[in-house]
Amino acid sequence: MRPRTSHIILVAAAVLLTLLLAGEAVDPVLYAAENISTAAHADPSTIEKRSPGDAASVIPLMDELLGHTGTLALTIKIKDYESAQRDLARYSELTSQFDRLVVTLDLSETDIAEFQKNNRQNQEAMAALLNDSQRLDELQSLEIEVLDGDQRMAVVYEGEALRQKMRETYTAYAKREPETTRIATHYGANATPYQESVEVLAEVVGAAEEWQVEWQDGNGTSAGGSGGVAPRSPLNITVTPREGRYGENLTIGGRYVDGVPGTPLTIYVDSRIAGNTTLDENAAYAYPYRIGRILAGPHLVYATAGAIFSEVATFDVLPAETNISLAIAEVNRTAVACTGNLTTEDGRAVLNAPVLLRLDGETLISTQTDGNGTYARTLILTGGEHTVRAEFNAAGYPLNSSKSGVVTIQVRGEGLSPFPFIAAIAAALGAGWYIRRRGLPPEPPVPEEPDIEPPPEIAETGPSVEIEGLPPRDAATILFRALRERLGIPATKTPRECARLAPDHVAFFERYERIRYAGETPTDEELRAMEQEALERDD
Amino acid sequence: MAGAKKYHAAAVLAVWLLIVTFFMILNRTLDLEVFFVLSLIGLLVVAVLIDGAFSRPRYMRYLGYVIIVEVAIFAYIVAEKILEIIAA
Numbered sequence: 001m002r003p004r005t006s007h008i009i010l011v012a013a014a015v016l017l018t019l020l021l022a023g024e025a026v027d028p029v030l031y032a033a034e035n036i037s038t039a040a041h042a043d044p045s046t047i048e049k050r051s052p053g054d055a056a057s058v059i060p061l062m063d064e065l066l067g068h069t070g071t072l073a074l075t076i077k078i079k080d081y082e083s084a085q086r087d088l089a090r091y092s093e094l095t096s097q098f099d100r101l102v103v104t105l106d107l108s109e110t111d112i113a114e115f116q117k118n119n120r121q122n123q124e125a126m127a128a129l130l131n132d133s134q135r136l137d138e139l140q141s142l143e144i145e146v147l148d149g150d151q152r153m154a155v156v157y158e159g160e161a162l163r164q165k166m167r168e169t170y171t172a173y174a175k176r177e178p179e180t181t182r183i184a185t186h187y188g189a190n191a192t193p194y195q196e197s198v199e200v201l202a203e204v205v206g207a208a209e210e211w212q213v214e215w216q217d218g219n220g221t222s223a224g225g226s227g228g229v230a231p232r233s234p235l236n237i238t239v240t241p242r243e244g245r246y247g248e249n250l251t252i253g254g255r256y257v258d259g260v261p262g263t264p265l266t267i268y269v270d271s272r273i274a275g276n277t278t279l280d281e282n283a284a285y286a287y288p289y290r291i292g293r294i295l296a297g298p299h300l301v302y303a304t305a306g307a308i309f310s311e312v313a314t315f316d317v318l319p320a321e322t323n324i325s326l327a328i329a330e331v332n333r334t335a336v337a338c339t340g341n342l343t344t345e346d347g348r349a350v351l352n353a354p355v356l357l358r359l360d361g362e363t364l365i366s367t368q369t370d371g372n373g374t375y376a377r378t379l380i381l382t383g384g385e386h387t388v389r390a391e392f393n394a395a396g397y398p399l400n401s402s403k404s405g406v407v408t409i410q411v412r413g414e415g416l417s418p419f420p421f422i423a424a425i426a427a428a429l430g431a432g433w434y435i436r437r438r439g440l441p442p443e444p445p446v447p448e449e450p451d452i453e454p455p456p457e458i459a460e461t462g463p464s465v466e467i468e469g470l471p472p473r474d475a476a477t478i479l480f481r482a483l484r485e486r487l488g489i490p491a492t493k494t495p496r497e498c499a500r501l502a503p504d505h506v507a508f509f510e511r512y513e514r515i516r517y518a519g520e521t522p523t524d525e526e527l528r529a530m531e532q533e534a535l536e537r538d539d
Numbered sequence: 540m541a542g543a544k545k546y547h548a549a550a551v552l553a554v555w556l557l558i559v560t561f562f563m564i565l566n567r568t569l570d571l572e573v574f575f576v577l578s579l580i581g582l583l584v585v586a587v588l589i590d591g592a593f594s595r596p597r598y599m600r601y602l603g604y605v606i607i608v609e610v611a612i613f614a615y616i617v618a619e620k621i622l623e624i625i626a627a
Contacts, residue, residue: 049603146555427614428607438590494594515591 024507057440058105058112061098062127065119068094070193072126073200081134081492088127099395103356103364115183120395124174124295128270129201132166135271136208161271161300161312163208168298170205174198219452234258235310237303243316244291247348250315252301253286254428256308265305268534269294274301291317292351296398317398321345324355326390326404331378333412339376340404349373352397356391385415467531472513473524476530480512483534508533544600547590553622555581577607 068091101107102116112374139159149477175196184191236254244250252267256279263279267287278288296319303310325340342350355375357365367377379388390404431527465482467475480495485500495516499509508530515518522530559577564567586602 136569239576417622420615423618424611424615430609431607431610432603492595 012488027187031043058098058101058107059187059189061094061101062115062184062187065091065094065098066184066189066191066194068193069122069126069197070200071093072130073197073204076126076130076133077200079137079206080131081130084130088123088130091123091126095119099393103391103393104362106361111183111186115180118180120178120184121295122173122180124396125169128169129166129173129204132162132169132271133204133208133424136162136166156309158271158309161268161302164312165270165300166205166208168300170201172297173201233309233311235303235308237301237310237313239289239301239313239315242314245316245318245320245346246291246344246350248291249284250289250291252289252303252313253284254303254310255282255284256305257283259283259305263305265303267301267303269301270299279305291398293353293396294398295396319398319400322350322392322394322399322402324390324392324404326388326407328388328407328409330411334383334414335378336388336389336409336411337376337378338361338367338390339374342375342392342402344399350392350397353397353448354393356393358389358391360386361389381409382409383411385410417490446468465531465535467527472524472527475527476515479527479530479534480509480516483508486534486536505533544589545596548585551586552578552581553586575609575616576613582606582609619623 015206058238068087072084072087072091074537075081075087098116098119102113104439107113107116122237136159139155139162172462181191181195182196188220198201212222223388234257236256237252238254240251240253252274256263256265259278259279261281265277265279265285265287267274267277267289269289274289275287277285279285287303289301294317296317298314298316300312300314302312322342323345324342327339329337329339340355342353342355344350344484350373353369353373355367355369357367357377357379359379360379365379367375369375385408387406387408389406392402394401453527465478470478481491483505484491484493487498487505489498489501493501495509495513499506499513502509511522511526511530515522559574561582563574578592582602586599586606589615590599
């Protein structure tokens with residue numbers, strides 16, 4: 001390659017690279033391990049930096065969660081609801097973080113998972129107690145202001161419902177305390193704030209009951225079902241059956257004595273509106289309540305017809321086991337469709353429930369069941385073998401979590417593109433050509449050959465070379481080249497190869513080899529002898 | 540002395556690969572492609588440095604074959620990366 005061409009290519013490449021780097025300088029991060037878009041780009045060394053995925057953060061997080069229960073209970077007790085809401089938000093955030101950690105580290109078979117379950121329930125209990133305390137406070141103020149009999153009854157009934165609900169929530173909270181404390185102590189976490197929170201919440205619930213007692217003492221009445229001499233509400237309520245599992249229907253019904261047919265009624269479950277119904281011609285009502293996403297345990301129900309409140313009835317939701325299935329079908333070379341059903345042990349479909357697909361034991365992909373309890377998700381995968389497992393965590397459901405079996409799939413992957421192979425072959429050819437060219441001597445021997453190579457008739461005189469005035473070693477090199485050319489030996493051959501090709505001149509070539517490579521300096525006599533041999537002179 | 544050159548070159552190349560490995564482990568970014576590219580760079584530098592002006596030993600010819608193969612693999616890696624970026 002000519003030097004000018006080399007320089008032009010070098011300058012062009014330098015300019016191109018400078019332009020590319022200038023573009024990068026404005027927005028330097030094109031790809032980083034922290035913002036990976038596909039699992040194929042995941043860099044394991046950065047995972048622990050991106051998320052609290054290391055096992056070492058489990059215990060500190062447990063500590064922090066337990067610490068938050070104490071703070072939250074105290075803020076509820078002192079009725080600082082604004083701070084309590086903030087604390088609860090932080091507690092929920094930490095709980096979600098802990099849930100993710102348990103899933104990421106696959107601790108679902110350990111007692112850490114038990115702690116996670118208890119903690120999740122504690123968080124829900126705290127949220128319920130906070131809301132109920134707040135509502136109870138509102139009712140206390142309302143009770144002072146309201147003098148009208150019906151409205152007063154409404155306040156009393158709602159207060160009674162809340163009081164019962166708070167008592168049950170607290171009982172469940174306290175029941176979890178020994179097990180949670182045991183696990184926390186086992187791992188060296190500080191459970192004292194959590195134990196204190198149980199005592200503090202007992203005081204909160206106790207205060208709510210005291211208020212109710214005061215009210216009863218002052219007014220000579222109490223809510224239905226709590227004893228005393230309270231007049232029975234004209235609006236009856238019963239729940240049949242008294243207990244059920246997920247997906248089963250309960251009938252909330254009763255009669256409204258002196259009620260007008262068509263009167264609208266509102267049904268409340270745990271102080272939240274569950275639905276509306278109307279009185280029939282017999283002044284009776286029946287509302288079908290389907291047990292859905294509601295925690296296992298006792299729940300309160302009452303009905304209102306305008307300002308008239310019913311008594312408070314209860315029903316129990318029993319926990320149930322679940323089964324999750326997983327089937328995988330190939331969609332194309334890189335995509336597979338994961339489908340399955342989530343059902344309870346008695347075959348009822350679990351509707352609109354979150355399902356996690358664990359890919360290769362690590363990556364989690366979330367999906368959801370539809371109205372038939374079926375989920376479907378298409379995964380785009382790289383070629384090779386992959387494992388998939390479906391998991392249902394059951395948070396917020398009266399159901400136990402379940403996992404499907406691990407399904408192994410073989411993904412064919414995209415066919416090999418010819419472009420990299422073409423590039424590789426082209427590069428190999430280019431590199432071969434370049435190395436071959438580079439191996440040639442710098443001076444082009446071809447154009448000079450006609451001048452140097454003598455015609456047969458004047459071959460005896462040999463080519464003319466001028467060595468006068470040159471350093472001895474350079475003169476020897478010129479004589480070596482002259483002899484090599486005269487003998488027709490290619491310029492790529494070394495002195496040793498030349499000696500092998502022309503045995504008649506072996507002494508010349510061996511002498512030159514020593515001059516060239518051993519650094520010896522030829523004498524004038526030797527140079528003359530070499531000149532005679534190179535040029536075939538007899539004198 | 541001249542024959543020792545190829546041994547020196549091999550030693551230098553081995554030291555270079557050890558340095559690369561050391562820093563890759565230190566940075567916790569073990570990547571075969573990056574290692575390959577850095578080893579190719581080392582090989583090219585060594586090949587240029589040991590290449591003589593007037594003679595071409597046999598090991599240089601063999602080294603040329605190795606370089607051709609490695610350049611082909613390098614081109615394959617680059618082409619794959621280009622396809623990945625285009626597909627993203």
